[in-house]
Amino acid sequence: MQPKTIKRIFLFFIIYLPIQYALVGVIGLNGSEPWPAFVFPGFKSVFATEDNVEIDEARFFAITNNDQQKRTEIAPSHLFEGLPASQLQGFLRSNFNKQKEFSDEAKQWFRDQLERLYPGQSFSSLSVEWGVVTYRQEGSSVSLIDRETTETFTISLDTE
Incomplete structure (x- = not known):
């Protein structure tokens, strides 16, 4: 050349x-x-040390109308079906925090998704818990060491 x-x-x-x-x-x-x-996209959700691996994680819990104590855990990959796994954590970091306001259309979408996943059940809110999960790998086995919740907020599914 x-x-x-x-x-x-x-x-x-x-x-x-x-x-x-x-x-x-x-x-x-x-x-x-x-x-x-x-x-x-950045890989901000996984932090590795010599002994452990820490992963930022969002957990979703649907709360029923009848009993505010009954919480049904929903995997984000099921709630946001069709979203590529490689983009899920970035999507959750960008769209699910305390400052985020959700429109009536978004709340209706959440209700529709919950109805699809749990037919016949009625949910009043969706709780989002952010936390850090720590795993340790020893040989070929991986064990959960700790799960610490760092932030929690609730999305009311009632429309105005």
Whole structure:
């Protein structure tokens, strides 16, 4: 390859990469990231040490109308069926925190999903618990060491 061609390729990427990052940012404000791109999702939800692995985890609990103490745990992968597993934790981090307000349409979507998963049951709210789960691997076995809840909030499924 000639030095002039290498310089042109280098110059192309020097110009292209900032434009691509800016484009991803602008499109990301209005929708989702165009895929595939050079910007990949971060792996913030897994922290490994020499002895343990810690995973950020969101747990969902549906609470029934009749008994506020009855909580049914729902796996996020079942609640958000169709969302790729590789994007689930990023989606949960972005959309489920105390500051997030949910529209009546979103609340109806949650009720529809719960009805699909648990026909005939009626739920008044959805509780979200964020926490850190610690595992230890010894040889080929993995054991749960600790589960610590760091944040909890409830989404009322009543519409206004």
